[in-house]
Structures are given as C-alpha cells and as structure tokens.
Amino acid sequence: MARRSEHSKEEIKSMVLGAAKGLIEEEGLAGLSARKLANQIGYTVGSLYMVFENLDDLILHANAVTLDELYQQLQVTVVEGDNPQATLQILAQTYIEYAMANPNRWNAVFEHHLPEGQQAPEWFQQRVDQIFALVEQQTSRLNIDRKKAVMSARALWSGVHGICVLYMTNKLHLPDEIQVQSLVEDLVSNYLGKL
Amino acid sequence: MARRSEHSKEEIKSMVLGAAKGLIEEEGLAGLSARKLANQIGYTVGSLYMVFENLDDLILHANAVTLDELYQQLQVTVVEGDNPQATLQILAQTYIEYAMANPNRWNAVFEHHLPEGQQAPEWFQQRVDQIFALVEQQTSRLNIDRKKAVMSARALWSGVHGICVLYMTNKLHLPDEIQVQSLVEDLVSNYLGKL
DNA sequence: TTGACAATTAAACGATGTTTAATAAAACTA
DNA sequence: TAGTTTTATTAAACATCGTTTAATTGTCAA
Structure with missing residues (x-):
C-alpha cells in the first residue's frame, strides 16, 4: 500500500x-x-x-491540550475588581471543578511519567508554569515581597493540588459530612489569613 | 518439572x-x-x-510495605512533650525527607493505579488512614472542635503531599534560592497560624 | 506400593510499543 | 510525456508484557 x-x-x-x-x-x-x-x-x-516521536511524545501533546483547556477555564474566572484573596479562592474551586468534570483527562496529566531520567520538554513545562503564573499574579497583590509571593503561589497551589490528587485517587477517605470543596476553602483561607 | x-x-x-x-x-x-x-x-x-492474585495485587503489597516503613519513620519523630505546631512541622519535614530518600518507592505508591472502577482493598486503605491518624492526633490537640480537627489534618497533610508530588515529578519549577523544605514550612506555619 | 494431591514448569495466548521492508502514489526532471 | 526520485503508507515482524494452560513430577497418606 x-x-x-x-x-x-x-x-x-x-x-x-x-x-x-x-x-x-x-x-x-x-x-x-x-x-x-x-x-x-x-x-x-x-x-x-x-x-x-513515540507514544510518550503523543501523550505529552494530549496532556498539553488538557493543561491549555484548564488554563483557559481558570483565566476566565479572574475578575478584575475582586480582591486577591477572593480570586485565589475562586481559582482553587475552579481547579477542583475542572478535575471533577474531567477526571480521566486530569488524571492523565499526572499519571503519565517519562522513562527514568528523562524530563518533560520545555513546551510542556511552560504549560505548567503558565498556571502557576496565574496564581502568582494574585499572590503578588498581597502585601508581601517578591520572593514571598513566589513561595506563596507554589505552596498554596501545591496544597490545592494535593487535596485534588488524594481525593481523585480515592486516598482522602473523607467522612460524609465533609466535602472536598470545604477542604480547599479551609486550606486557602487559613493559609491566606496569616499573611 | x-x-x-x-x-x-x-x-x-x-x-x-x-x-x-x-x-x-x-x-x-x-x-x-x-x-x-x-x-x-x-x-x-x-x-x-x-x-x-496478579501483578496489581503484588504491587499493592509492595506499596503497603513502603507505607508501613513511612509510617514508622513518622511515628518515631513524634516527641511526647512538644507542642502540636512543632510536631506537625516535624512530621511534614520527615515526610518529604522520606520521599527524597526513597524517590522510586515513594513514587510507586502514587503512580500505581488499579483498573478503572476498582478500588484498593481495605487492608491497603488502612495504611493510608494510619498516616492521616498520626496527623489528626496532633490537630486534635489544637483548640478546635472535632470536625475541624479532622478537616485540618486532611487539608494540611494533602497540602504537604501536594508539594511533595509536584516536586518529585519535576513540576514545581522552583527558583534556585527556594528549597522545598522552606515551602513546606511556609505552608504549615501559615496554615496553623490562623487557627 | 499405589494413588491422590499439589508445586512447579514450559509453552502458549493475546496484547503491547516500535522497527522494518515492501509498495505505490505523487512530485520532480528531462 | 516518460522516467526517476521521493515519500506516505502499509503489513508484517520483533521483543516484551501479564496471564492461563497443560503437562510433569515430587510428596504424602492409605
């Protein structure tokens, strides 16, 4: 043929x-x-x-599509006038909403691993950074120095992500009366409260 | 034969x-x-x-060994006299220390997934709960009600885990001057500060 | 000593990702 | 237009994977 x-x-x-x-x-x-x-x-x-190149390359591209979609959904929730605390709450909630609405595709992003020693290409890493940047944009508006803003964005977003990961992989084992959303809200508000 | x-x-x-x-x-x-x-x-x-039963069953058992080892390492760091805030800091630091010391085995626990729809057997879930319990034991000592203590344990530990996950999978992209340990410390102290 | 049982193996099955050689259509050249 | 080169596409092969099967043989009880 x-x-x-x-x-x-x-x-x-x-x-x-x-x-x-x-x-x-x-x-x-x-x-x-x-x-x-x-x-x-x-x-x-x-x-x-x-x-x-191979299946790994293919999957990376598929996951990039997911990250782009997620980024776009996060972006549209940011409203100019809102204060950073409220915006960060909305971003966090939007994140788990996305994961819950697209469990398998969201999972694929974090389930996929390159062979030992290999790390993701730059065009993929940028998709991840893009999302952190969205968070950093808000932490920067708090009354803290640059380095602290970078740290807060990473710590806070990793925290939200951690809740998401454990919940999505059935490792969180929450009692019925507690919802994931409340957990996220609790984490964000407590973290921000002290700043 | x-x-x-x-x-x-x-x-x-x-x-x-x-x-x-x-x-x-x-x-x-x-x-x-x-x-x-x-x-x-x-x-x-x-x-x-x-x-x-099959390879999945085998891997679950191998991962259970890892979780037991991790639990044991966490447990020995808990000192009777220390206040809960300090103890939670130590637990968090011990957790990422363990992950960094045993990257592949720690990774395996979270990289492994059962086929769609299947969930881990109870004896495995207990290993996870055991670790949460260790954290809950400390949050219970804070001046908050029972429900809040459960939530705090979940939120806090998920947060620490999230930092660990992103760091271990090279998705955290920290600037050189920031260490993972500081991120974890920052998350825990800020979260606890407001309680 | 015979017969039932169970531990162990080699071989097979179907599926996987990836590579190879063959093929034929399109594109280029004269 | 005829001939040649290029290249998109395929079928088939390869090595590996998890899992199942049938056959084999050591052990133990009767």
Whole structure:
C-alpha cells in the first residue's frame, strides 16, 4: 500500500490528538493504545510515528491540550475588581471543578511519567508554569515581597493540588459530612489569613 | 518439572516482595515485571500467581510495605512533650525527607493505579488512614472542635503531599534560592497560624 | 506400593510499543 | 510525456508484557 495524501501531517496530528482525547476521557490513560488510536483515525500504527516521536511524545501533546483547556477555564474566572484573596479562592474551586468534570483527562496529566531520567520538554513545562503564573499574579497583590509571593503561589497551589490528587485517587477517605470543596476553602483561607 | 518444596508460600511471598522492593528502588515501578521478579527469586512466572492474585495485587503489597516503613519513620519523630505546631512541622519535614530518600518507592505508591472502577482493598486503605491518624492526633490537640480537627489534618497533610508530588515529578519549577523544605514550612506555619 | 494431591514448569495466548521492508502514489526532471 | 526520485503508507515482524494452560513430577497418606 502507499501514499494517500488525503490529510496533511498537521491534520493527522490533530486527528490523533482528538482521538486520544476521547479515548482518555472514556477509558483513562491505561485505555490508550497505538493500535486503537490508529484504528480510530483510519490509519495504521506506523503512521503515528510519522507525526509523533513515540507514544510518550503523543501523550505529552494530549496532556498539553488538557493543561491549555484548564488554563483557559481558570483565566476566565479572574475578575478584575475582586480582591486577591477572593480570586485565589475562586481559582482553587475552579481547579477542583475542572478535575471533577474531567477526571480521566486530569488524571492523565499526572499519571503519565517519562522513562527514568528523562524530563518533560520545555513546551510542556511552560504549560505548567503558565498556571502557576496565574496564581502568582494574585499572590503578588498581597502585601508581601517578591520572593514571598513566589513561595506563596507554589505552596498554596501545591496544597490545592494535593487535596485534588488524594481525593481523585480515592486516598482522602473523607467522612460524609465533609466535602472536598470545604477542604480547599479551609486550606486557602487559613493559609491566606496569616499573611 | 515439579514440586521442590524448598520454600513455604509465605517464604516465597516475602522473597517476591523483597525482590520487588529492590527492583522498584533501582528501576522505578516501570522497571518491574513478572519475569524479572521470578528470575530474581529463582522461580518461574507461574509461581507468582500461586501467592498473588496478579501483578496489581503484588504491587499493592509492595506499596503497603513502603507505607508501613513511612509510617514508622513518622511515628518515631513524634516527641511526647512538644507542642502540636512543632510536631506537625516535624512530621511534614520527615515526610518529604522520606520521599527524597526513597524517590522510586515513594513514587510507586502514587503512580500505581488499579483498573478503572476498582478500588484498593481495605487492608491497603488502612495504611493510608494510619498516616492521616498520626496527623489528626496532633490537630486534635489544637483548640478546635472535632470536625475541624479532622478537616485540618486532611487539608494540611494533602497540602504537604501536594508539594511533595509536584516536586518529585519535576513540576514545581522552583527558583534556585527556594528549597522545598522552606515551602513546606511556609505552608504549615501559615496554615496553623490562623487557627 | 499405589494413588491422590499439589508445586512447579514450559509453552502458549493475546496484547503491547516500535522497527522494518515492501509498495505505490505523487512530485520532480528531462 | 516518460522516467526517476521521493515519500506516505502499509503489513508484517520483533521483543516484551501479564496471564492461563497443560503437562510433569515430587510428596504424602492409605
């Protein structure tokens, strides 16, 4: 068999990412496989390696899409006039809302690991930094110096993320009367209260 | 070939777990395989299924060993006379120390996921709860009601864990002048300050 | 001593990610 | 237009994986 040229490489790339999004959404990262992807877009496995280095590279791109989507959802909740404390509360709540609405795709971002020793490429790391920046933007408005603002953003957001991780992986074991949202609110307000 | 009866089932079980510990330590969870394990203990793959349901079950047991070890290390740092704030600081620091000292085994606990819909057996969940209990024991000593103590333990520990997760997976991107330890200290002291 | 039982193995199965060689269509050249 | 080069695409192969199966053989009880 041979060249069809029905789609450009860019088209194939986005077809694959679309299929990956759907597959992860429905079956989780573990449900993703090269053959399933190829099948869904009407090509064979080999073609995937024309547009991606390997499956890890493919997954990184799929996860980047998720991070972009999350970033965008966080961004639109930031309202100019609100004070930083309130804004940080909203950001935190929006974060767990996103995770709860897209459990498998959110999970995939943190479940996926590169082989020992390898670290994520810069274009991926930037997606993560982008989100921290959104938080830092708010901590910077508090009455603290630059270094403290950087620290607070990292500490606070990691904290919110930690709650999210344990909750999503069923390791939080909350009593029925306590909701995750309250936990997050509690963490943020207590942390900010002392600043 | 056939029965050798050199080792009891219990002996084989602990030989496997010992091999698993070493393999995860050196190659990470991804480096673990049934054949490697069998090879290391001088048996063939089939024998693993005599003592474990499947690889997931085996990994859960290996991770339980890690959680037990972590619990024990946390426990010995608790000194009777210290105030709860100081004790919580020490617990938090001990936690990231453990993670940094045993990166691959610590990682394995949170990297491993059961197939969609399945959740960890009770004996495993208890290991997690045991650690939360250690924290709750301290938050209970603060001047707050029972419900608040439960919440604080969860929120605080999840927060510490979140910092640990992002740091260990290279997603924290800290500037050079900020250490993880300071981040943790910052989170704990700020959170507790307002109570 | 025979027969039932159970420990252990080798081999097979289906699935995985990745690489390879072959093929044929498109693009370029004369 | 004819011939040649390039390249998109595929089928097939490879090594590895978790898991199951059947066969084998040591052990123990009767």
